[in-house]
Amino acid sequence: MKPAPFGYRRPGSLAEALTAYADASDAKIGAGGQSLIPLLSMRLASVAELIDINGIEELSRITVSEDGVRFGATVRHSDLLAHEQVAAVQPMIPAALHHVAHATIRNRGTTVGSIVHADASGEMPTVFALLDGRLTVQSVRGTRELAAPELFIGPLETSLAADEIATEVFLPALAPRHGVAFDEIARRHGDYALVGVGAVVGLDADGAIASVRAGYVSVSEVPTVVDLGEPLVGHRGEITDDALRAAGELALSHLEPEADIHATAHYRAQLVRVLTGRVVRAAYDDAVARSNRSEGTPSNARS
Template identity: 50%
Template structure:
């Protein structure tokens, strides 16, 4: 199929883009922002979206920077997945970004698709929304009315639905740096590398100086319709290296994540993946934080399933 007819705009200044989006909204005209086009163009071609106007932001200057500071990593709206994946400073501060981005589609798609665009698309099957939900942070939205920061828990309203207003442009996103002693991990199961995940888990474990778990959280990809993070600390808080609590955390997650069936997997199979992958991701995250619980690997063996 071909897209329905639309008017194409390519502003070269941010103020002009914001003014255009504002005017289109005032006129009741449906407009879509075009960034990397890796999700929007298929939706236009399949006529799942039929905007009257497409506002291409690729000519705007100043939106392609990655800034690393004490607070975390700020990513501009025109930073491609591949650029963020290869950014040494971002990778050093937030290895989870690189771990997750390597699971996003194929390099050709990562060369074009933007990380902020992935957040705006708000797909529960995408990796980066889970990363933002897990780490915390905000999307920075701008319009003629000014700038606002939309915190991660308020940003994802539902599948393919974000809190952005029709006249708002997401100019950047901020991923928070986790507290000291935190390790992170990302694991997923996909039928082929580069496919959307059947199920994926981003996890963070914070360990104190005595080697006890202080916090454990996880966020999910393709598990259900929601985008958000779970606090799994109840299953593992206070545990040390001699406690195989990760599988218990996996079971806790199994009970909390409302999985869905689709053509790729049943809800029951996804629930099993939630339990097993949660345990594995938490263990990997704990190892990155310096907690060696490898002696409990058998409890996490997918062949045996989570206990």
């Protein structure tokens, strides 16, 4: 388990990295290394040159504003988890990050790297899609922003050009009267989810459900978000089991659970049903709690 020979470069500035990447052939960008390095070591992948961007100071920043959370390409999962203001602005981020592998992997792995790895069994690509995140990519040719539909074009495949580096991600703040929840079922704690679900539920001014969107992990080829509003919009108080069952079936009609050595396709389908119900209910409860809190203390709402 030793990689084949490859070149290594550690640029000190983004400009240097962009030039190097544009000039290189068969190069890869490395930050957290939690996917690429094992692939290289098992010789399942090889590169001519590894461009290590960990020395680029500007990529390590986290900026939290009322609008949302912006973080650079070398920000670790654990950095986001440890940041005091992230949870207040977008609680989905820590809710999902707790399910990303184990502490040691979160200490090295980067959230931007995870998103552009575009693995539909990773939590953060789905969160990126669910929250309508925006990815900034740069090259010597310029800068552009991508949302999930343009970014994820196939299994483990993005629309980034060969000379483009993902530099930062912006995840918008949770809107007022909205709530979130994330849950997943894995064979072991920290494993890839058999199925994972994140949901964002919005309420109208009267406390009835106005919107429900859910993002799914491990049951589709690309990170998939399903609008579950149809069976749920208008509900107040306890959501009925029937409505949640309908939401689960609706979700399944947009997903393609597949069998692997850990679970059959119909077991995954069952988990989609069960988790959809659990997560939507939890996100709804969260929305109600947040609404009550902000109404109770309007002057403190999202200071």
